[in-house]
Amino acid sequence: MSIRYNENTKQLILETASTCYQMKIDNMGYLNHLYYGPKLGQNDMSYMFRTYDHGFSGNPYDMRNNRDFSLDSMSQEYTSFGVGDFRVNSIAASCSDGSRCAEFRYEGHEVTDGKYSIPGLPSVYDEGGQAQTLIVTLLDTAANIRIKLYYGVFEELDIITRCAEIINAGSEIVWLRKASSVCLELPFGKWDMIHFHGRHCMERQPERVPLFHGIHTIVSGRGMSSHQHNPFVILCDREATEENGPCYGMMLMYSGNHKTEIELDQFDSTRVVMGINDDRFRWELSPNTGFNTPEVILSCANGLTELSHRYHRAIRNNVVRGQYKLSHRPVLINNWEATYFDLNEDKIVSLAKKAADIGVELFVLDDGWFKNRVDDNAGLGDWIPDTNKLPNGLDGLIEKINALGLKFGLWVEPEMVNEDSDLYRAHPDWAMTAPNRAPMMARNQLVLDLSRKDVHEYIFNTLSDLLSKYNITYIKWDFNRPLADVYSHAAPSPRQGEVTHRYYLSLYKLYDRLTKAFPHVLFEGCAGGGGRFDAGMLQYSPQIWCSDNTDPISRLTIQYGTSFGYPVSSIGAHVSATPNHQTGRLTPLNTRGTVAMMGAFGYELDLTKLSEDELSEMKQQIERFKELEPMIHNGLYYRLSSMQESGHYFAWQFVSPDRSRSLLSIVVTNPLANSAPVHVRLKGLDSQTVYSVNGEFECLGSSLMNSGYTFPQLTGDYPAMQLDIVKVK
Ligand code: DGJ
Numbered sequence: 001m002s003i004r005y006n007e008n009t010k011q012l013i014l015e016t017a018s019t020c021y022q023m024k025i026d027n028m029g030y031l032n033h034l035y036y037g038p039k040l041g042q043n044d045m046s047y048m049f050r051t052y053d054h055g056f057s058g059n060p061y062d063m064r065n066n067r068d069f070s071l072d073s074m075s076q077e078y079t080s081f082g083v084g085d086f087r088v089n090s091i092a093a094s095c096s097d098g099s100r101c102a103e104f105r106y107e108g109h110e111v112t113d114g115k116y117s118i119p120g121l122p123s124v125y126d127e128g129g130q131a132q133t134l135i136v137t138l139l140d141t142a143a144n145i146r147i148k149l150y151y152g153v154f155e156e157l158d159i160i161t162r163c164a165e166i167i168n169a170g171s172e173i174v175w176l177r178k179a180s181s182v183c184l185e186l187p188f189g190k191w192d193m194i195h196f197h198g199r200h201c202m203e204r205q206p207e208r209v210p211l212f213h214g215i216h217t218i219v220s221g222r223g224m225s226s227h228q229h230n231p232f233v234i235l236c237d238r239e240a241t242e243e244n245g246p247c248y249g250m251m252l253m254y255s256g257n258h259k260t261e262i263e264l265d266q267f268d269s270t271r272v273v274m275g276i277n278d279d280r281f282r283w284e285l286s287p288n289t290g291f292n293t294p295e296v297i298l299s300c301a302n303g304l305t306e307l308s309h310r311y312h313r314a315i316r317n318n319v320v321r322g323q324y325k326l327s328h329r330p331v332l333i334n335n336w337e338a339t340y341f342d343l344n345e346d347k348i349v350s351l352a353k354k355a356a357d358i359g360v361e362l363f364v365l366d367d368g369w370f371k372n373r374v375d376d377n378a379g380l381g382d383w384i385p386d387t388n389k390l391p392n393g394l395d396g397l398i399e400k401i402n403a404l405g406l407k408f409g410l411w412v413e414p415e416m417v418n419e420d421s422d423l424y425r426a427h428p429d430w431a432m433t434a435p436n437r438a439p440m441m442a443r444n445q446l447v448l449d450l451s452r453k454d455v456h457e458y459i460f461n462t463l464s465d466l467l468s469k470y471n472i473t474y475i476k477w478d479f480n481r482p483l484a485d486v487y488s489h490a491a492p493s494p495r496q497g498e499v500t501h502r503y504y505l506s507l508y509k510l511y512d513r514l515t516k517a518f519p520h521v522l523f524e525g526c527a528g529g530g531g532r533f534d535a536g537m538l539q540y541s542p543q544i545w546c547s548d549n550t551d552p553i554s555r556l557t558i559q560y561g562t563s564f565g566y567p568v569s570s571i572g573a574h575v576s577a578t579p580n581h582q583t584g585r586l587t588p589l590n591t592r593g594t595v596a597m598m599g600a601f602g603y604e605l606d607l608t609k610l611s612e613d614e615l616s617e618m619k620q621q622i623e624r625f626k627e628l629e630p631m632i633h634n635g636l637y638y639r640l641s642s643m644q645e646s647g648h649y650f651a652w653q654f655v656s657p658d659r660s661r662s663l664l665s666i667v668v669t670n671p672l673a674n675s676a677p678v679h680v681r682l683k684g685l686d687s688q689t690v691y692s693v694n695g696e697f698e699c700l701g702s703s704l705m706n707s708g709y710t711f712p713q714l715t716g717d718y719p720a721m722q723l724d725i726v727k728v729k
Helices: 304-318 345-358 393-403 422-426 453-469 493-517 552-562 589-596 612-634 701-706
Strands: 003-006 011-015 019-025 031-038 091-095 105-113 131-140 145-154 159-168 174-186 191-199 202-210 214-220 229-237 246-252 258-264 270-276 283-285 290-292 296-302 332-334 362-365 407-412 416-418 445-447 474-477 522-525 543-545 571-576 600-604 636-639 649-655 661-668 690-693 697-700 720-727
Touching: 003 105, 003 131, 011 131, 011 145, 019 296, 031 174, 031 246, 031 296, 091 159, 159 174, 159 283, 159 304, 174 246, 174 296, 191 214, 191 258, 191 552, 202 552, 214 229, 229 258, 229 270, 229 304, 246 258, 246 270, 246 304, 283 290, 283 493, 296 304, 304 636, 332 345, 345 362, 345 393, 345 612, 362 474, 393 407, 407 453, 416 422, 453 493, 493 522, 552 571, 552 589, 552 649, 552 661, 571 589, 589 612, 589 661, 589 720, 600 612, 612 649, 612 661, 690 701, 697 701
Parallel strands: 332 362, 332 600, 362 407, 407 474, 474 522, 522 543, 543 571, 571 600
Antiparallel strands: 003 011, 011 019, 019 031, 091 174, 105 131, 131 145, 145 159, 159 290, 159 296, 174 270, 174 283, 191 202, 191 229, 214 258, 229 246, 246 296, 258 270, 416 445, 636 649, 649 661, 661 720, 690 697, 690 720
């Protein structure tokens, strides 16, 4: 049993393999948070319930004679609003009488086997008997708002999922203005926050900062989870390292606007509230209807590595769906950086021939294949092959690609439209534009209003037609601009605050329908690279193009940051040309291959311009990747260097689940003259096993982990090296 209720102490206790989560219903009916952390020998954490004089904080009316009792200092599972908890709140609403307050008290709870699901939203799923669900119901009787708090407890995965359902239990409309997924309290401790910020071509850069008193906000209002702030935050002890120290992860499984507020309050208590961004959000809750928030995946672990491993395992096994989730992902070639829009059948077939010769398995035809798409100013919306570029049509091209032994994949950007397109000319009101206002343009395109049913159906039918008509086994689903001028011409004015979330409900439904109708198709998510790299998208697309920056040296930090929350199998990574198209940097092919092997591996360059030596090196890379892929994608991943400590190299390691095999990779980003060679301590090996190290010598796992390995001097431009560690006995 992962979930228990102690009737005497009114405690609810959730347990995973190594963590414990406790809450308590107090005498007043408030649902207090007691503890989340390592599993405990004894279970009564009631002493964590704090009541002491908080002077200026105020007391609930029925506790007016007990001035110790204040919502403003209590640890709560989900907050009330407008009634004296002046910290960041979980929820905000206004009632038909204009009041904007509610105070929630316990109404009941139930425990069920299995994992709850959330209507219309992606969530971590139970593979059968892995999870239990707790639902705690809270009620405010004046505003008539009921809240159901959902907890999914995955014992073996060591994660707890949470979300909330907010229900209008009255007879008048309630306007929901904020509806967070969770409130997590860390009443004691000094914490660092690690978050993942960035920009286009430089996503998920980790930043670690000590919390100061006040509110830290990690937010996206761009209508996408964004390049700028990933919906994943870690709070860790000031002293925490990869190996040790309390670390808490909170990952929002959502691809739209999000917000995480972390408040260190006047009493040195930390509260984290995470969910949909409330900016410009307003949801009409008519009587007897509910609003479901997206899910947050919580985990807590000793050290950052263990925390990452838990997220990797949960996402790989219980978020990603479909036949590709744990199986081989085809090594692909994408023509984007080889041709950009200047493609034609001859060029594509020549590229495909070279790719087939070196062992590539899938050809991906990127942007530019459809009518009027000579550059990025026209054509989006009209998904009809351009017969100037492809005189034999898409089927003629696919036949030739298939005849080379390659599968065929296609790029689409279905959520967008250009003004210069037949679709826009026929349905200008399908684009998101605000009345009487010229819209913001980005890449000269507009966003289709997916909150509309007709738009949803149009996109579903268009993609279904393409997938039914042609032999396509892979789709790269791109999304190249943020949402602005958010307005639906199909929604009444009081409901415009719902449009962005309805957009995402419709997008998830679209993905759900398509992945069910075409289960053999591998979807790769993309949003100008990694602008929508989140657990919500990963439910439908097992891999996501990690960044439009294909420079291996830039990729080192992008992939390093991404690895804190997301598994290697989700990271789309390609070997591209040198000099690199984004940075102009020259790097050796070995380095480019080494870095791209930390991901769903592929190529994106003009192979017809390469020498036989380069092609033969690539052939070896592909053979090597295919052999190591089960370990790289489904094994354990270790960061051996940190951005803070090792300024001149990056090292990382893959270990097979049975610890019989490992691959250690290093890239030296700044070779130092006359310096000590790089030395690393390996991780995750079996200490008593004898391993062969690159076939050069044998030694015990304990030696490699305690004493470590010293690399030879690696000099020149960005040298890389891979070390094979194979069990001997
Ligand atoms: C942005 C993507 O991230 C690129 O890989 C490429 O597909 C272009 N869009 C095409 O327009």
